[in-house]
Amino acid sequence: MTTPDHESPAPQPPAPQSKDRIYRSPGGIAAGVLLLAISLWLGIDALVQGEDRTPWLALAAMIFAIPLIVAFTVRPAVYAGEDRLRVRNPFRVIVLPWGQVAALRSGYSNEVVAESGTKFQLWAVPVSLRARKKAARKDARAERGGGPGLRLGFGGGGAAPAPDAGPARAEGDKIMDDLRDLLETRGAAQSAQGEVTVRWAYEIFAPAVAGAVLLVILIATG
Structure with missing residues (x-):
């Protein structure tokens, strides 16, 4: 053998x-x-x-x-995967491959725009104008030096500048930033192509x- x-x-x-x-x-x-x-x-x-x-x-x-x-x-919930965005709204479930997403917009509501021009509201990511105003006030205080821009130093007996964490953002705006990052990185992927489906x-x-x-x-x- x-x-x-x-x-x-x-x-x-x-x-x-x-x-x-x-x-x-x-x-x-x-x-x-x-x-x-x-x-x-x-x-x-x-x-x-x-x-x-x-x-x-x-x-x-x-x-x-x-x-x-x-x-x-x-x-309501939004499921963001490597290849698609699934939006579960009160009366519909919308599945959009990233290749079919034209834009993610934030105004008085957060919404996703398909390549066909159809808009779908993201019920699970509401816009909070109060949170936006709070974040804006936090940025204004930081620019004036009265916000979290200083921290106590150890052993130096003084204040040391804190690392810059970037501008403050409302939670809903942070989520939209995450979704835009996924759209930018995955929109052209071969596995992220397909058709938009809507189920009642x-x-x-x-x-x-x-x-x-x-x-x-x-x-x-x-």
Whole structure:
């Protein structure tokens, strides 16, 4: 029996893909959890303690309201991967390969613009004018020398200049900067090409519509 002079190397497993960066609104999630807790508390109380038609009205209101609360507070998220941007808004999920993203714009709202010109708002990255003003005031104080531009030195008995951390930015603007960096580095990649897809969130529509119909019937027949 003859043996080969050398064995072919074993196939290497594919390199693991980096995980998506996930951006969500902590304030929106906190508000959603609070609203859900209040809705469940009032609704369950009405179901247990209510009389006549009250339990049915409470049930219909919960079926209608809870999906909408989830849609506008807990559900929104932005997933930024190496090849695509996935935007989960209250009623739609939009997937844009980086090659199909024309721009990421920030004004009174943050939005992504596809090459076709279609605009999609980023619900999970809200614009906070208050945070922008706070960052601007911080920069102004730093320029005047009254901000975090000085720190105490050790052993020198004085103040030493702190390293320049750059201009202050609101959290939403920082996220948009991250997304623009990904667009710049990945927009021309071969694996980041494709078509924009939009899917409607029927898992939100169906129960909300059912609750609304039931609520209208109960009120009309009352």
